[in-house]
Amino acid sequence: MPLSNSRQTYAVSDHDPHASFIKTPRQLIVVIVLSFVVPIVAIILLVQLVVSHPAADPNAMTDEAIATRLRPVGRVEFGAADAAAGSKGPAAPKSQAASASASPRKPDGKKVYDTTCMVCHATGVAGAPKFGDKAAWAPHLVHGMDALLQSALKGKGAMPPKGGNPSLSDDDVRAAVEFMVSQSK
Known part of the structure; x- marks a missing residue:
């Protein structure tokens, strides 16, 4: 019984719902051979991977x-920097004679300024009075040295x-x- 379509007419017998990509006996033989060979090769490669992997070192699990x-x-x-640089153990205590003869270290204001304060006070970052700028330091100097010192010790603003x-x-x-005040008077 022919089916009618506006463009073409098909017979039911012309359509095979079980069509396959395998059309010839040669294709069938190739598919059968590959269906056996591919899994066998995959298994051989996996076994080779497991067998060729080096075993763990028996000494790897010792306590050491x-x-x-x-x-x-x-x-x-x-x-102390000299103690850490010179020895691996704790710093050896200095003899009392050596510590008694050593005078206490006098703080170097310029060195502290160069290593810490200069970052902001050289350029006036975040409202910091510039080093050597008398006009910028004048409002701060009015409050006296103790107020400046407290601001520096406890922080102020930024x-x-x-x-x-x-x-x-x-x-x-x-x-x-x-040091900074002496350069700003």
Whole structure:
């Protein structure tokens, strides 16, 4: 019984719903051979991968090896720079004669200014009075040296305490303030 379409007419017997890509006996043989060969080759390659992988080192699980792998990469030591640079252990205490003869370190205001304060006060960043600018320092000098020192120690406005360098002693900060004020009078 022919089916009618506006463009073409088909007979039901012309359409094969079970059509296959395999049209010839040669294609059938190739598909059968490949269906056996491909899985076998895949299995052989997987076995080869597992067998050729080197075994784990038996010494890798010893306590020493585990401790080595878990050891920190680096360490931070706090203390005198000469003690940390010269020895790996704790710093050896100085003899009393050596410490008694050594005079206390006098803070260097210029050095502190160059390493900490200069970052902002050289250019006037965030409203900091510029180094050597008498007009910029005049309103601050009116309050006196103690007020300037307290501002430097505790911070003021955008300036953090001790200029952002907490390792500075109060004497270092005082020396830096005195140095900057002496250059601005």
